[in-house]
Amino acid sequence: MDAILRSAGWLSPEGLRRTPLAIRAGRVDDAAPARAYALDLQGHVLLPGLxxxxxxxxxxxxxxxxxxxxxxxxxxxxxxxxxxxxxxxxxxxxxxxxxxxxxxxxxxxxxxxxxxxxxxxxxxxxxxxxxxxxxxxxxxxxxxxxxxxxxxxxxxxxxxxxxxxxxxxxxxxxxxxxxxxxxxxxxxxxxxxxxxxxxxxxxxxxxxxxxxxxxxxxxxxxxxxxxxxxxxxxxxxxxxxxxxxxxxxxxxxxxxxxxxxxxxxxxxxxxxxxxxxxxxxxxxxxxxxxRLDRGRLRPGAAADLIVVADRGGAPADSLVGLRRADLRAVVRGGVPSIADPDFAPWFRAAGVATVRVELDGRPKLLAKALADPQLLALEPGLSLCEPVAPARAAAGAQA
CATH class of the missing domain: 3.20.20.140 (Metal-dependent hydrolases)
Structure with missing residues (x-):
């Protein structure tokens, strides 16, 4: 799904850019796609995935x-x-x-x-x-x-x-x-x-x-x-x-x-x-x-990013010190994987089915592909808020 994210800024190799971040075919683009989902993220900073x-x-x-x-x-x-x-x-x-x-x-x-x-x-x-x-x-x-x-x-x-x-x-x-x-x-x-x-x-x-x-x-x-x-x-x-x-x-x-x-x-x-x-x-x-082509939001890079509320100062000041439940959204390939509930329209526009979960006491939406109950049961602080059928069990118990 192509998208245009309008935010307080996004961290490019040149520094904080105030222009919209364009995503085409799961990658950062240097031009806005002709037809794209537009998301207003004013008051937020976009950072490359860690x-x-x-x-x-x-x-x-x-x-x-x-x-x-x-x-x-x-x-x-x-x-x-x-x-x-x-x-x-x-x-x-x-x-x-x-x-x-x-x-x-x-x-x-x-x-x-x-x-x-x-x-x-x-x-x-x-x-x-x-x-x-x-x-x-x-x-x-x-x-x-x-x-x-x-x-x-x-x-x-x-x-x-x-x-x-x-x-x-x-x-x-x-x-x-x-x-x-x-x-x-x-x-x-x-x-x-x-x-x-x-x-x-x-x-x-x-x-x-x-x-x-x-x-x-x-x-x-x-x-x-x-x-x-x-x-x-x-x-x-x-x-x-x-x-x-x-x-x-x-x-x-x-x-x-x-x-x-x-x-x-x-x-x-x-x-x-x-x-x-x-x-x-x-x-x-x-x-x-x-030696990875990652870690920077620039044209051609994978649109893997973090959405956080703008706390002022340098872009990193809005992230360092946060805990995982404080992240507004984590995005892979231009679509959210986990996000706060008010991002539901973005999931729907991307065609990503979600389930309601709780992360460290906070409500979140999680991409359904990641919501295998057996998987979530391994992670302290993460729980399902609705029934989900378990995925096919993985074969072989190896140390």
């Missing part, structure tokens, strides 16, 4: 470790988690079919305005579903971590198999001890520190390490909530941010924030960065780090 640069989509309903222990590195946390698999609540969460758990991770992101994510685990055919809730990083390479080679592809083999124009992701320096501090040198010695290398966490990176990362054109994904929960510390993001070599990720709920909006709020409060800076880490800068 990009979650680090996520494990399939484990967001798995309970965390019960003890609130601080670890010297992530490998100690992984070892502690092995006994946690015997917890009946963990076993029950992992008994849910993996396809449904992956879809839940997508929905979790969508509800918070993250319309694209980087999934740091083996690819699953369920991620290729045409109606998957969000877009995903594709064509990239990855390894899990230097100190945990038993999971995922071989580190050096996966790096060499990744085209240099595509990102290669690896957990690295996720700790505060000598093990974490040594990992960048080990990676470099293997020949795996290059311009397409994306290091997840990087808490153990010292000043010289950050200099080496910047000099090689590599980048780091900052996940402060997860770092503070597991390690009691996170990195100082300012130097990597200034160099354009930093993005933001939420990690999964096993250790990280509830969602990327919560991560934005924390990042703005502890990192010495303002709202515009941290929004950039989850939009344009994340797109640059992950």
């Amino acid at each position: 990009i979650n640069a680090h996520e494990h989509l399939h484990v967001n309903a798995v309970p965390r470790l019960r003890q609130g222990r601080v670890f010297a590195n992530a490998y100690q946390w992984i070892e502690a988690f092995q006994a946690h698999f015997a917890d009946p609540a963990v076993a029950a969460a992992l008994a849910v079919p993996k396809a449904l758990r992956l879809r839940h991770g997508g929905l979790k992101n969508l509800l918070a305005g993250a319309t694209c994510a980087a999934h740091h685990d083996p690819w699953d055919r369920a991620l290729d579903a045409a109606d998957f809730p969000i877009a995903l990083l594709r064509g990239h390479g990855w390894a899990y971590a230097p100190g945990w080679p038993q999971y995922g592809p071989s580190l050096r083999e996966s790096f060499l198999a990744t085209p240099p124009q595509r990102p290669w992701l690896i957990h690295l320096g996720e700790g505060t001890d000598a093990v974490a501090r040594a990992e960048l040198g080990q990676l470099d010695a293997l020949g795996c520190l290059a311009a397409n290398t994306v290091l997840i966490h990087g808490v153990g990176l010292g000043e010289d390490d950050q200099s080496r990362v910047i000099a090689r054109g590599a980048a780091v994904v900052w996940c402060p909530s997860s770092n503070l929960a597991l390690l009691g510390r996170t990195l100082d993001p300012r130097r990597l941010h200034a160099a354009g070599r930093l993005a933001l990720g939420s990690d999964s709920r096993l250790s990280g924030a509830r969602d990327l909006l919560d991560e934005l709020r924390l990042a703005a409060s502890i990192g010495g960065l303002d709202a515009s800076d941290v929004f950039d880490l989850a939009s344009a800068r994340a797109a640059d780090v992950l």
Whole structure:
């Protein structure tokens, strides 16, 4: 459905534009379509959908470790988690079919305005579903971590198999001890520190390490909530941010924030960065780090966007600090996926059937394609307000 959105402004690469935002065939257009649905959004700001640069989509309903222990590195946390698999609540969460758990991770992101994510685990055919809730990083390479080679592809083999124009992701320096501090040198010695290398966490990176990362054109994904929960510390993001070599990720709920909006709020409060800076880490800068044609509203870009009430100041000031129920609408491909009830005419004009839901105590309309009761049952704070038939059960319960 073509549309013209007249708002207080929309955030383009050139800054806040006061002209209407035109959408044609699911993409931002530089000219108003001849026939289009016109929507008056005065008093609102339109922002590009967020990009979650680090996520494990399939484990967001798995309970965390019960003890609130601080670890010297992530490998100690992984070892502690092995006994946690015997917890009946963990076993029950992992008994849910993996396809449904992956879809839940997508929905979790969508509800918070993250319309694209980087999934740091083996690819699953369920991620290729045409109606998957969000877009995903594709064509990239990855390894899990230097100190945990038993999971995922071989580190050096996966790096060499990744085209240099595509990102290669690896957990690295996720700790505060000598093990974490040594990992960048080990990676470099293997020949795996290059311009397409994306290091997840990087808490153990010292000043010289950050200099080496910047000099090689590599980048780091900052996940402060997860770092503070597991390690009691996170990195100082300012130097990597200034160099354009930093993005933001939420990690999964096993250790990280509830969602990327919560991560934005924390990042703005502890990192010495303002709202515009941290929004950039989850939009344009994340797109640059992950080599995605996303994160900016410009002609030809996918019309994935967030509608928020204009709170004044810079555009990011209207988003950073909000919680997911505060978002007026989350839009994918030019049509709303979830929105406040007064957006019902937009759903109808787009031919999108909806169901009434409640999100954190607020009434919302959700695209019916996303309203499988089995899916919604996995997400705390989200509930149906009307009967909906369950979708066909996904086959295969995989861990």
